[in-house]
Amino acid sequence: MEKPFLMSVEDVFCLQQGRMLMLTGRIERGRVCKGDEVEIVGPGGGATARVADIDASHVRIDEACADMHIGVLLRGTAAEVVARGHVLAAPGSISAHGCFTADITLLSEEQGGADVVSGDRLRVHTRSAAVWGTVTLHGVDVVRPLHGAEVTVALEEPMALEEAQPFAFRHHGRAAGSGTVLRLPR
Template identity: 55%
Template sequence: MTGVEQPFLLVVEDVFVRHQGRAIAAAGAIVRGWVRPGAEVEIVGSDRNVTVQVVGIDAAGPRTARIDGAGAGMNVALLLPGTCAVERGHVLATPGSIGAHRTFGAEIAVLPEHQGGSEVPADDLLAFCIRSGAVRGVVTLPAGMDVLHPAHAAQVTVTLERSVALEVGQDFAFRRRGRAAGSGRVTRLPGTGTWSG
């Protein structure tokens, strides 16, 4: 223990309505940090982040039980006000600790042909699997490159159809025409001092 508490982060995997619509249960795995009832969390994963208060916490398992706090590695459902908008693929986080982005830099690698990999042309529409959500987007290849071949990698810029919660170093997968095509890692984000285009 360093004595420094990590910012809280939960990946939303499912959403339920509870207590006749007075609460929304956002269920998922806590990646890091700790949360208690009454804490403020930010719903991240759309063009407008919203901060809400945690009403309660239910432990996951065969018998749902209300608990006083939860930390990294636990699967829980955070009860949030029924008026908030949260969906699969969003994250709940310490306010200001993570941002939502539509454009980011990444290193991607295409699967080899024997694993189903195929050429990825520039600006081809792909499906990106980021945490528990999926969103469509396109890749801009390096100058002078029209296509990325199977078993090859490149530094690219990804532009998504909508904003999602992203961090540098975050892994993701992508699909082309309904088939697994490759994987990647976020290397640059706008506004972080490392973005150059």
């Protein structure tokens, strides 16, 4: 069975004096067809819209599938509702969360890894989104380079997340490690 449609929004363009939006990005999974209803998920809540058209390299197509870079044309959606870092998805298939539990691993010191303690702010990167979050460690006082731990991250803005989703993070302005989402609040 095919997984529901999901596309990471990389850029947003206003067309026809703001009456239409073109969202560009790569389809991560599933397929989308002209006329499908889609949900915009990310900071600031979500909205639904109907796909007016699909653009693939300046050619209008009726359907697009996983791994294609496309533009999705939406009619009647306000530009303030969507930005880079949001996702376009099948309605109800993914939601935005303000915190999550994850398993993280730090890079070596030479690669940018530095000690992480509870209360540190990390810049979490997943898909095309980047959001600041505060980390709380579970069962340890400090995570050292080349080590890992289970943590909870409280984000400053909600982002579209799923269990088992990979992410990277920066600490002190440098690439510091990566992780996997273990649990989301219910």
